[in-house]
Amino acid sequence: MSARIRLKKFGTKKRPYYRIVVMDKRDARDSKTIEELGYYHPIEVEDKQIVFNAEKAKAWLAKGATVTDTVRRIFNKKSIAMKSTTSP
Numbered sequence: 001m002s003a004r005i006r007l008k009k010f011g012t013k014k015r016p017y018y019r020i021v022v023m024d025k026r027d028a029r030d031s032k033t034i035e036e037l038g039y040y041h042p043i044e045v046e047d048k049q050i051v052f053n054a055e056k057a058k059a060w061l062a063k064g065a066t067v068t069d070t071v072r073r074i075f076n077k078k079s080i081a082m083k084s085t086t087s088p
Helices: 054-062 071-077
Strands: 001-014 013-022 037-040 050-052
Touching: 001 054, 001 071, 037 054, 050 054, 050 071
Parallel strands: none
Antiparallel strands: 001 013, 013 037, 037 050
16 A cells, blocks of 8 residues: 555635545545544634644655645645655
């Protein structure tokens, strides 16, 4: 199984919020998750916008989980160093 850390969408029309989750990369966006790491509210004020457990995220990265581009940007905002996967 190849795990991926990505966003799972919740909320209503024009008021989305997302959970940062670990899932099998072959599963659909709203399917069952392996573990929830936190949440991301793009509409909230800056302090309450991003909340997640950094220790769990680092543990999953150590196990070999990959990260989507959006989650990589979120982690970089909260100072979790991520290497870019794009090749020159």
